[in-house]
Amino acid sequence: MKRRELLGFMGAGALLGLAGCSSTGGVGEDDFMIDGRRALDIKTIHFDFDEYIIKPKYRRVLSAHAKKLNETGASIRIEGHCDERGTREYNIGLGERRANAVRNYLIAEGLSSSQISTISYGEERPVDYAHNESAWAKNRRAELLY
Amino acid sequence: MKIRTLLIAWLLMLPLAAQAELTIKITGGNVDAITIAIAPFEWEGGGTPPTAEFDRIISDDLQRSGEFKPSSRSDQPPAAPFGQPVNHATWRDRGINNLVTGKVTSVAGRYRVEFVLHDTAGGKQITKDTVYAATKDQRFAAHHVADLVYEALTGERGAFATRIAFVVANRRANSLQVSDSDGHGAKTILATNDPIMSPSWSPNGKKLAYVSFEGGQPAIYVQNVESGSRRKLTSFKGINGAPAWSPDGSRLAMTLSKDGDPEIYVMSAGGGGVQRITRSPGIDTEPSWSPDGNSLVFTSDRGGSPQIYRVSAAGGAPTRLTFEGKYNSNASFAPDGKSITLVTRTSGGYQVALLDLETRGMQILSDGPLDESSSIAPNGKMVIYASGLRGTLHVAATDYDVETRLAAQSGDVRNPAWSPFLIKRR
Numbered sequence: 001m002k003r004r005e006l007l008g009f010m011g012a013g014a015l016l017g018l019a020g021c022s023s024t025g026g027v028g029e030d031d032f033m034i035d036g037r038r039a040l041d042i043k044t045i046h047f048d049f050d051e052y053i054i055k056p057k058y059r060r061v062l063s064a065h066a067k068k069l070n071e072t073g074a075s076i077r078i079e080g081h082c083d084e085r086g087t088r089e090y091n092i093g094l095g096e097r098r099a100n101a102v103r104n105y106l107i108a109e110g111l112s113s114s115q116i117s118t119i120s121y122g123e124e125r126p127v128d129y130a131h132n133e134s135a136w137a138k139n140r141r142a143e144l145l146y
Numbered sequence: 147m148k149i150r151t152l153l154i155a156w157l158l159m160l161p162l163a164a165q166a167e168l169t170i171k172i173t174g175g176n177v178d179a180i181t182i183a184i185a186p187f188e189w190e191g192g193g194t195p196p197t198a199e200f201d202r203i204i205s206d207d208l209q210r211s212g213e214f215k216p217s218s219r220s221d222q223p224p225a226a227p228f229g230q231p232v233n234h235a236t237w238r239d240r241g242i243n244n245l246v247t248g249k250v251t252s253v254a255g256r257y258r259v260e261f262v263l264h265d266t267a268g269g270k271q272i273t274k275d276t277v278y279a280a281t282k283d284q285r286f287a288a289h290h291v292a293d294l295v296y297e298a299l300t301g302e303r304g305a306f307a308t309r310i311a312f313v314v315a316n317r318r319a320n321s322l323q324v325s326d327s328d329g330h331g332a333k334t335i336l337a338t339n340d341p342i343m344s345p346s347w348s349p350n351g352k353k354l355a356y357v358s359f360e361g362g363q364p365a366i367y368v369q370n371v372e373s374g375s376r377r378k379l380t381s382f383k384g385i386n387g388a389p390a391w392s393p394d395g396s397r398l399a400m401t402l403s404k405d406g407d408p409e410i411y412v413m414s415a416g417g418g419g420v421q422r423i424t425r426s427p428g429i430d431t432e433p434s435w436s437p438d439g440n441s442l443v444f445t446s447d448r449g450g451s452p453q454i455y456r457v458s459a460a461g462g463a464p465t466r467l468t469f470e471g472k473y474n475s476n477a478s479f480a481p482d483g484k485s486i487t488l489v490t491r492t493s494g495g496y497q498v499a500l501l502d503l504e505t506r507g508m509q510i511l512s513d514g515p516l517d518e519s520s521s522i523a524p525n526g527k528m529v530i531y532a533s534g535l536r537g538t539l540h541v542a543a544t545d546y547d548v549e550t551r552l553a554a555q556s557g558d559v560r561n562p563a564w565s566p567f568l569i570k571r572r
Contacts, residue, residue: 086496087519088560089388089432090452092364120385124343124359131516131535
């Protein structure tokens with residue numbers, strides 16, 4: 001994922017995340033609530049169909065993880081996943097884009113590339129085995145493992 | 147290259163034939179189908195009788211091709227003992243224009259399978275032949291007879307005495323299996339709790355290349371089907387996917403993302419000599435060789451949506467082959483090189499289609515909505531694919547509107563790959 005427009009977008013996303021942080025004074029990134037959950041408790045990022053752009057609501061989630069990983073220096077593995085639609089090997093490519101989108105965001109937030117490993121499982125590891133939109137939405141995801 | 151013998155070897159595998167059931171579903175049919183009856187094969191004692199029902203195996207094979215309309219046992223008049231004169235009229239009067247009679251005997255621990263093909267309409271014998279098989283290969287001998295009958299009546303080589311490789315998933319438990327072309331007699335050649343993908347047969351039918359995520363990283367392996375021994379061919383950083391053997395068996399095409407994003411590469415089948423074929427910022431994957439080995443077709447989204455492109459096997463500028471629809475992927479060449487099978491997205495979802503490279507006509511072969519992984523028989527007359535909705539394998543005739551669901555394994559069955567011809571032509 002070396003495309004300039006993507007990196008440009010990620011940079012902007014990082015800036016938005018930082019702006020959110022500074023505007024809340026002493027409250028840490030990990031105190032943000034997303035969908036009623038603490039940002040650091042959210043380790044799955046969901047994507048739209050055939051997309052790998054990180055949605056605005058997940059930027060703070062990733063920024064919170066980046067802050068923690070920057071402090072601890074721990075390593076993280078990012079898994080990219082897809083829904084079952086489309087062919088299996090193409091979905092391996094799409095899953096890699098999703099993992100790389102998360103990776104690039106974390107690097108823009110200060111992580112070292114040596115801290116991060118990525119893998120795409122394509123559509124091979126669904127969390128929901130049903131064949132409907134609700135299952136597909138759950139399966140289009142990147143998982144943060146650390 | 148590390149060589150490792152799998153704990154699970156071919157010979158230790160238990161066949162899953164007991165749970166298998168063939169379901170015939172004829173969607174349109176062929177009004178000009180050749181009528182034929184396969185009489186139950188006689189067993190001449192001495193030794194262990196075969197467990198395979200030769201007449202049913204042959205009958206189902208011919209039916210699946212779409213070119214035949216076999217009569218069921220209950221619609222057949224009693225057959226004369228094998229070798230005795232056949233009363234052609236009793237068959238002809240029932241609208242059965244061809245008849246196969248056969249006899250199985252045990253000879254020195256092997257089965258001798260004799261058969262005669264009768265033209266009941268013309269009142270004459272068309273051909274007779276004999277095939278031999280070890281006990282474990284008795285079903286294969288039946289498929290071989292089906293091939294010989296098919297060729298005698300259509301003039302085209304039969305492709306029933308072949309195998310298919312496929313992946314069976316039971317949630318996290320995955321296995322790579324090989325069965326007869328009708329889905330029966332499946333044997334597991336690899337079992338793991340990690341995903342297995344994209345089996346590809348070597349042109350001599352002895353090896354399979356595939357992707358396995360064992361150890362949490364994708365790698366391309368090459369495994370000897372009979373012995374089970376295998377070696378890891380690639381384990382680069384990133385994607386190691388979509389292996390495809392060149393027609394001469396000397397090289398494999400594959401997808402690697404080691405240089406930043408998924409691109410097509412070609413390397414020696416023995417390992418090494420990695421050559422990059424494509425250069426685009428998008429996803430390039432699913433390479434398949436033309437039968438002459440001079441070019442590759444592959445999927446790329448460089449134009450904004452996944453489409454099929456063709457490129458010289460030496461690299462260079464690709465040309466786009468598909469323009470209809472927003473999703474065309476997973477192409478593979480028909481044996482004559484004149485058409486490709488692919489998966490296309492239509493209003494009916496993801497369907498398997500055959501694209502004529504000269505006329506650009508696209509023929510939809512499957513019903514959808516989540517069909518994938520098409521693989522064409524070595525005679526070009528049938529296409530196997532997986533239904534993602536049902537987790538089953540299906541065979542569609544390329545010239546007729548006939549589709550058959552293959553023997554069901556327990557679990558989600560996917561990723562079928564049709565072997566090359568395995569029996570030398572006489």
